[in-house]
Amino acid sequence: MPLVVQKYGGTSVGSIERIRNVAKKIKKAVDEGNKVVVVSSAMTGETDRLIALTKELSNRPDPREQDMIVSTGEQVAIGLVALALKELGVNTISLTGWQVPIITDNVHTKARIKKIDKHRIMKHLDEGKVVVIAGFQGISEGGDITTLGRGGSDTSAVALAAALNADVCEIYTDVPGVFTADPRIVENAKKIPVISYEEMMEMASLGSKVMQIRSVEFGAKYGVKIHVRSSFNDEEGTWIVEENEEMEKVVVRGISHELKESRITLVRVPDKPGVAAKLFRALGDRNIVVDMIVQNVSHEGHTDISFTVNKVDADLAEEIAKKVIAEIGAAGVERNDKIAKISVVGLGMKTHAGTAAKMFEALYKEGINIYAISTSEIKISCLIDEKYAELAVRTLHEAFIENGEGEV
C-alpha cells in the first residue's frame, strides 16, 4: 500500500471552507488506496497574529516562550483538519510535534530536526487512520516545544516522508508548481515539470519562494521524491527529484530574481592578508548572513570589496564595515539598497559552455549594467540596478527559455 505525505500550507487551510476542501483531497488519496500522513501549517495570518502578541510584551521575546505561543497555530489547524476528515467519515487522529515525537535541537525559533520516532505514526497508520501532524514544530530533548523557523512545515513534511520511507511527499501550496520565472513578471513563464534538488535549492535561495530551502536539502539528502502542486485543483505540479542525464540536456531551467538585498562596498582597501577575514569575521559574529562577495584583483596595492546582505541587516552591516575600515585604513564605505540579483539556474551549465556570455550579452543589449557577478556550477547571478529587475528577467527568460528551450 503506497504511503503519501501531504503537506498543506497556511493559505490551503486559511479558512474553514478551505479546510473542508483539504479534507476532500485527503479523502480522495485514501479512497485511491493510499496510506496518508498529513502535515499542516497554521491558518494564514495566525502565526503573525501570535508573534504580534509577543511583540506587544517584548522587543526581543524569549525564544522558548515564543515557541510555546507560536506553536499553537499548527495545533489548532491539525485539530480542525481532523474534525473535517471525521465529518467525511475518514478515520483520523491529529498529533502535535511532541506527540510524534519529532526531536529537535534546542535552538528555539530555528530548531533543526534530529530524529523522528515513527512508532506512534506507524501504529495509527496500521489502525487505518490518516495521521494529521503539526508542521513547523518539535520537542527538544529537554522536553520543550521548539519551532523550525519560517517555512519549517515543508521541512517537517520532507523529514517525515524520509523517516517513514514514503513514496512521495506532496507539497500543496497556492501556486501550481515551480515556474521558469515569476509569472507575475513573465507572461510566458512555464511550469517546470521536473527539477533536480540542486537546481531547486539554487532557485529557492535565489528568490523563488515556493519551497523552503532547508526542506529541499533534506529531500536531497534522503532521496525523498517531492511533488509541489496546487491545493486548489488536481493538476500535476513540479516534481523535485534526483538529477539524471536527461536533465542535463536543459542548460537553463529557470530565471530567478531577488530584491531584498543591499550591497555594501569597502572602497580602496589595502591589499594585505587578513583584511577580508577581519571583515567577514566581524559580520559573522553579529549573525549577519552574507550572500555574494566580490573582490577583484588589486591595483596599486588597493582593491574594493563588495558584499550583499539581506536589507534588514544592512544598517548593522554598514556600521560594522565602517568600524572595520577605521582599523584597516580603507577609503570609505558605500551602500546601495536599490539593487536586484538576477540569476539563471540549470544543471546543463555543468557541461555546456557559453551560458555566461549569452547572459551578459542579453543584458548588455538592453543597456543593463552589471555591478557584480557570482557563479556556482549550476547558476550565474548578476547584481544590477533594481529598476531593471523585471526587464532583465523578461530578457533572460526570452533568451534562454522561450528561444531554444534553455539551450545555448
Place this chain on the structure above:
Amino acid sequence: MPLVVQKYGGTSVGSIERIRNVAKKIKKAVDEGNKVVVVSSAMTGETDRLIALTKELSNRPDPREQDMIVSTGEQVAIGLVALALKELGVNTISLTGWQVPIITDNVHTKARIKKIDKHRIMKHLDEGKVVVIAGFQGISEGGDITTLGRGGSDTSAVALAAALNADVCEIYTDVPGVFTADPRIVENAKKIPVISYEEMMEMASLGSKVMQIRSVEFGAKYGVKIHVRSSFNDEEGTWIVEENEEMEKVVVRGISHELKESRITLVRVPDKPGVAAKLFRALGDRNIVVDMIVQNVSHEGHTDISFTVNKVDADLAEEIAKKVIAEIGAAGVERNDKIAKISVVGLGMKTHAGTAAKMFEALYKEGINIYAISTSEIKISCLIDEKYAELAVRTLHEAFIENGEGEV
C-alpha cells in the same frame, strides 16, 4: 520559604495590559519572599472563539480533537505571562499540562485529574523560577491532551496547591470575593471574609459563580487553604478553609439563587415500586443531571413527581418524561421554565433550629409562593416563580444577614 499558588482567570489575563498587571502582582509575591506557581486560564473569549471554529466544522466535534484545539488558549496565555514576567526581570518558565505532567483520565472535554508529577515544578522552583502552568488541561495516560471542562483552571490550581503542599492557593478573579448575595441584586451584600469548604460548595452549586465546585471539593479533600480575591486590587478577599466551631455561630452565611433550571412534573403517577427508578434511570442514560427531586406522599394511590434540570436539557428531559408516563400510566407531564431556586446556606443550621420556618415566613410575607423545597444539612432551597427571584433574595438577605448577622 512559603509556597504560593496563584490562579488568574480569563478576565485577569484578558489583554496585554492586564497580563502586565498580573506580572506585577506575581513579582510582588516573589519580592515578598515567596516561591510562586502561577496557573493561568486562556484570555477571555479565546476558548469561545476556538469552540466556535470547531462548531463550524461539526455539530458534535470529536472530543479528543476539540481538546487538541481548545487547550491552545491556555498555552498562549502562559507564554505571554512568562514574557511579561521576563520583562520585569523575573526568572520564569511556562509549562503546559503535559509538560508538568498533570495526568488525567481520558474523558475528553471533562477529564478528571488523577495525578500530578511535581518533580519538574520543584526543580524549576529550586532554580529560583516562577513556574507558569496552563490551567484547564492535562494529559491522559495514552499521551493525549485533555481538558477539565469549564472552570477547570480553578481545579488545576487547587490540585497543584495540594500536590505541592502549598501554603495557600490564591484564586484571582474579577470580583473581590464571595458575597452574602449577588451584589447586583442586593445593595447591602457583604464580602464574606471566611467560609467553609462545605458552605462554599453549596454556594457554588446553587449559582454563586465565583469558583468551580469541583475545585472546592478538591480543596476540602486535601485541606488546601483557598483565598478568592480580586486581580484588580490588593484587598483581602474570601478565605475558604476547613470549618471550625467559630463558624457555626453564623447560621446563614449567604443567599444564593439559580435561574437556569426548568421544572418538569409528572402528574398523577401510580404509586408503585420502581416508578421513580424507571424515570431517573431513563434520564441518567441520556446524561441529564437532575438537581432537585420532589415526591410527596400519595393520595388514593397516586402522587406527583417533580424534578429540575438545567434549561439546556429541558427539551430532552420533557421528551423522556412523556415516554415514561406512557409506560407507567401517569396522567401527564407539565413543564415550567420560569422558575428560580433560592437558597440559604450556612454551617450553623446544623445546630440551630428554626431556619426553615424563618425562611418560609419571610417569603410568605412578600406573597411569594413556594413550589418545592429541598434541604441538606447546611442549606434550604425553595423553588419559586422566576419573577420573584430578586425580591426573594433581597428579602432573605435582609432577614438573615442584615438583621441579626445570620442568627435565627
